[in-house]
Amino acid sequence: MKRPAAPLRKACDGIRANSPTRPAHRPDGPSLPRRRTAHRPAHRPAPENRWPPGRTATMLGRMEIREATPEDWAAVWPFFHRIVAAGETFTYPTDLTSAEARGWWMLPAPDRTVVAVDDTTGAVLGTAKMNRNQAGGGAHVASASFMVDPDHAGRGTGRALGEEALRWARERGFRAVQFNAVVASNAPAVGLYRSLGFAVVGTVPEGFRHPRLGYVDLYVMHRRL
Amino acid sequence: MKRPAAPLRKACDGIRANSPTRPAHRPDGPSLPRRRTAHRPAHRPAPENRWPPGRTATMLGRMEIREATPEDWAAVWPFFHRIVAAGETFTYPTDLTSAEARGWWMLPAPDRTVVAVDDTTGAVLGTAKMNRNQAGGGAHVASASFMVDPDHAGRGTGRALGEEALRWARERGFRAVQFNAVVASNAPAVGLYRSLGFAVVGTVPEGFRHPRLGYVDLYVMHRRL
Numbered sequence: 427m428k429r430p431a432a433p434l435r436k437a438c439d440g441i442r443a444n445s446p447t448r449p450a451h452r453p454d455g456p457s458l459p460r461r462r463t464a465h466r467p468a469h470r471p472a473p474e475n476r477w478p479p480g481r482t483a484t485m486l487g488r489m490e491i492r493e494a495t496p497e498d499w500a501a502v503w504p505f506f507h508r509i510v511a512a513g514e515t516f517t518y519p520t521d522l523t524s525a526e527a528r529g530w531w532m533l534p535a536p537d538r539t540v541v542a543v544d545d546t547t548g549a550v551l552g553t554a555k556m557n558r559n560q561a562g563g564g565a566h567v568a569s570a571s572f573m574v575d576p577d578h579a580g581r582g583t584g585r586a587l588g589e590e591a592l593r594w595a596r597e598r599g600f601r602a603v604q605f606n607a608v609v610a611s612n613a614p615a616v617g618l619y620r621s622l623g624f625a626v627v628g629t630v631p632e633g634f635r636h637p638r639l640g641y642v643d644l645y646v647m648h649r650r651l
Numbered sequence: 652m653k654r655p656a657a658p659l660r661k662a663c664d665g666i667r668a669n670s671p672t673r674p675a676h677r678p679d680g681p682s683l684p685r686r687r688t689a690h691r692p693a694h695r696p697a698p699e700n701r702w703p704p705g706r707t708a709t710m711l712g713r714m715e716i717r718e719a720t721p722e723d724w725a726a727v728w729p730f731f732h733r734i735v736a737a738g739e740t741f742t743y744p745t746d747l748t749s750a751e752a753r754g755w756w757m758l759p760a761p762d763r764t765v766v767a768v769d770d771t772t773g774a775v776l777g778t779a780k781m782n783r784n785q786a787g788g789g790a791h792v793a794s795a796s797f798m799v800d801p802d803h804a805g806r807g808t809g810r811a812l813g814e815e816a817l818r819w820a821r822e823r824g825f826r827a828v829q830f831n832a833v834v835a836s837n838a839p840a841v842g843l844y845r846s847l848g849f850a851v852v853g854t855v856p857e858g859f860r861h862p863r864l865g866y867v868d869l870y871v872m873h874r875r876l
Contacts, residue, residue: 517785560742562744563741564859564869602855602856634788634789635789635791
């Protein structure tokens with residue numbers, strides 16, 4: 427599944443500010459924060475290789491993002507279960523069985539589920555699902571959800587998954603991405619989404635019952651593409 | 652299905668302001684706007700009959716709200732289709748078939764779908780569905796959706812359905828009701844919800860593509876119970 431020479435958007439963003447050769451007309455050009463990271467490759471890829479059309483894998487140093495396969499669920503479920511059963515960050519039933527959770531998470535096309543995989547060991551570091559947020563007149567707005575294995579936190583997996591979701595949504599022609607229920611006390615997620623260009627456009631007062639903190643707000647977060 | 656002596660909350664609200672005998676301790680007492688309507692019955696029901704536990708029907712002068720039955724779908728579908736196909740107010744696929752739409756609308760327990768029926772002719776005037784908005788830590792917030800047959804507009808059906816949804820949510824122990832995607836250009840709905848005590852707690856910019864107006868905002872509306 428891994429594909430070479432598929433530089434992550436983040437790396438290209440880092441280049442953008444000082445890259446006079448970047449095509450100015452690219453309609454789906456990124457507008458993510460211009461952050462440099464330790465994972466950014468030192469080389470500058472040839473422009474024609476930056477966003478290969480139809481690519482399904484992304485390299486982030488030692489991380490690859492690729493389409494999830496049915497076989498990936500066995501690796502996703504342990505940390506999915508750990509995160510959801512804790513009940514602190516997702517509005518999912520905390521007692522989902524593996525089969526039920528699989529149905530909630532592993533989305534068929536045209537929606538999409540990906541995994542972030544350690545490029546060396548093949549370990550699944552995190553996962554994301556991406557989908558249309560509403561139908562009908564709301565079908566131009568995408569949504570996405572992310573889970574990172576707590577045992578592999580701090581590697582930038584969440585950011586890489588978030589950027590991949592933005593890339594996917596832009597490529598699919600969505601005009602915006604919306605998160606419907608971001609738990610306000612989940613500061614790492616809120617901070618990550620803000621740094622990805624999302625803003626809080628709604629606050630549901632006490633919309634979430636946190637097992638330790640009690641009732642906390644839920645944010646609706648949104649980013650135009 | 653119709654039950655006698657089941658006064659609508661609205662009627663009781665009208666009474667509240669000048670009813671010294673109303674129990675002050677009622678934990679689920681209404682806090683809806685004190686509006687008097689032409690439908691309010693002149694008599695004052697005995698306190699023990701005001702909110703009969705387990706009732707499923709509500710009288711509103713010439714209107715009854717009762718649980719929807721499978722047989723009701725034949726009467727709901729024509730105006731459901733008319734409203735959804737117009738694409739101006741719901742984030743539903745505009746090309747839903749009757750069978751698909753039935754699955755979207757006719758909810759099994761513990762969720763609920765009701766119809767508002769003309770008390771004399773039995774004609775279905777409108778319908779509402781009521782459900783939990785999120786699971787897990789968000790399971791204490793309900794949601795609801797409403798449709799009124801345009802051919803029967805102006806009879807207070809939407810308001811009666813809205814009040815019934817609030818009553819149901821309160822009775823079921825929800826702490827709030829949230830509407831996730833109210834089309835901002837749908838002034839009658841926004842006005843109705845405001846008058847029922849809902850506030851806009853979020854605005855998704857250009858979250859809805861209106862067939863005539865172009866991109867308009869979507870509101871998240873919310874009301875504590």
